[in-house]
Amino acid sequence: MKKYEIKGNKPTRHGFGEGLVELGERYDNVVVLGTDVTGSVLTSFFQEKFPDRFFSIGIAEQNATTIATGLALSGKIPFFASYSAFTAFRNSDMLRISVAYNNANVKIGGGHSGITVGPDGATHQALEEISFLRTLPNMTVVVPADYEEAKKATIAIGEMAGPAFIRFGRSPVPMFTEKDSHFELGKANVLTEGNDVAIIACGIMVWQSILAAEELYKRKGIKARVINCHTIKPIDVQTIVDAAFECGAIVTAEEHQLHGGLGGAVAEVLAKNYPVPIEFVGVRDTFGESGEPEELMGKFGLTWREIYASALLAIDRRDTNSKSYFNIKDVAHYNE
Amino acid sequence: MAINIKFSEKTFQNKRREPSECAEIALELRRDVIKSLYLAKSGHSGGSLGTADIFSVLYFGGVMRYRSEEPYWKERDRFVLSAGHLAPILYATLARAGYFEPSELSTLRKYNSRLQGHPGIDHHLPGLETSSGSLGQGISIALGMAMSDKYLDKSDRRVFCLTGDGELQEGICWEAAMCAGHYRLDNLCWIVDSNDCQIDGRVRDVMSIYPLADKFRAFNFEVVEIDAHNYEEILSAFDKFIDYHTHNNGKPFVIIANTFMGKGVSFMHDNYKWHGNPPNEEQTIKALEELGEIVELF
DSSP states (O other): OOOOOOEEOOOHHHHHHHHHHHHHHHTTEEEEEEOOOOOHHHHHHHHHHHHGEEEEEOOOOOHHHHHHHHHHHTTEEEEEEEHHIIIIITTTTIIIIIIITTTTTOOEEEBBBBBBGGGGGGGGOOOOOOHHHTTTTEEEOOOOOOOHHHHHHHHHHHHHOOOOOEEESSSSSESSSSSOOOTTTBBBBBBOOOOEEEEOOOOOOOHHHHHHHHHHHHHHHHOOEEEEEEEEEEOOOOHHHHHHEEEEEEEHHHHHHEESHHHHHHHHHHHOOOOOEEEEEESSSOOOOOOOHHHHHHHOOOHHHHHHHHHHHHHHHHTTOOOOOOSSHHHHGGGG | OOOOOOOOOOOOOOOOOOHHHHHHHHHHHHHHHHHHHHHOSSSOHHHHTTTTTHHHHHHHHOOSOOOSSSTTTTOOOOOEESSSGGGGHHHHHHHHTTSSSSGGGTTTTTOOSSSHHHHHHHGGTOOOOOOOSSTTTHHHHHHHHHIIIIIIIIIOOOOEEEEESGGGGGGHHHHHHHHHTTOOOTTTTEEEESSSSSEEHHHHHHHHOOOOHHHHHHOOOEEEEEETTTTHHHHHHHHHHHHHHTTTTTOEEEEEEEEEETTTTTTGGTTGGSSOOOOOOOOOOOOOHHHHOOOOOO
């Protein structure tokens, strides 16, 4: 099985911030709106480099969203970013009507997303954005797995036409993709080969999936196919259906509510095209709380262990053609 | 009895005009509003009639710079209808400006029409700059356009935006006001259709927004308050805006345009119950008579 090495830890927000600078260098019409937290979501990198193309809007995400629309309707490529809690929900009507309905070329950065924002607690731990944003017509939704991928994804959404949302995090996470690894919007990357079970993940859960795959092989000889599904919308139907056809058992993993996120998207694809047992790893219909990222990932069931257990469950369901399970408490909860 | 609704083929040039000519055009626009709403069987009569005089000056009095035969002309001024429910008057205006055939006004709110109930640019209506309909968002979109023109393109284009007065109850309007003042957007002309009417009643009763002029002044706006059924006042307000912008006075401009909802049709006059209703057949006959057209019956 292909081995992945950690080349240090870095937050995905750095990839976003640096990607913006690179876009700024390539395109004169890339502009960035600040919503006060520029130093947190690292739009500050762009601001330092291109002060004439940076507008501070203040703590006013609704206004920033619609101003971005006006800029986009004037031929600019506006990015704005804040915490996901405020760039996906505070402004949700603006995203729906002004951005998505206009099919405006607005790029939204959702930073400090997920449980791993840590000590700030539940108010700031957005766990529902994927679900909301992928229901908006015209919207592209990307959740990069590490620093390098966040940078590539940022540049990619800048270079595509139409509205897009990119989700990234605050805390340092393992860097395991390479500068030259292939990245294409809408095309999931198969990271490990295997036909026993497929693990489809996004964001920081991709690394946990790689760990789970290593453990599955080491302990059980199970070869898991790990798929980095960085683009949630448009979803890569072919890669997902191939995985279902060839593996017959699927696990999804995301730092997001179980309802409507990556797992939901995968389930939609498979229910229609090739139904197989699916197990879902994610946050189970609850709010987060304060704590260090690792502590919270443990508490909320977002580690390789849950993925590992879910993989065994999915395989067992495939092999016994059984419908419901109650034997592994944490995982079975969602299937009840 | 049935009535035969016909739209004239008249279009109007955009040029400096005498008040009497503006009045003539406004009458045509009001007739279009009544006819298209009657045919649509739903929609917003009151505000569309109330703002007809503003539209006649803005598009046909030489205020806005546009080319209807070249809708995406780069140097054009832009108009954003933040109060998206006033779509009927905007559509009538665009048709009379030559963006599309006036007969298309008969398709308002109908299946497959480019004239959506609230403006939607996904239907590719020439002359329409943005979708709108969720109140308060249009003014903020206009801000983005004005920032783009002033700071990025360094162009002398202007952005006009019309909001309602009840609309100002939306918090985003005040985020936009703060931002317009902060960025000294002197290329932005914000027109508030101030008729003291909203769906539930008088604005002052539902949720008071007054004093209005002081609020805008506090946000560093240049404020002009006018009787927006008086063409001399409308023209001079726009003249002032253009003059200030030409001289870069560094302040966004707001026109508090005092209007009467339903202006021009006696039974709708200043009556908030006409915010969101179309006229029925009998009311259409009466309204059009008051607006100078005897409808054909058959």
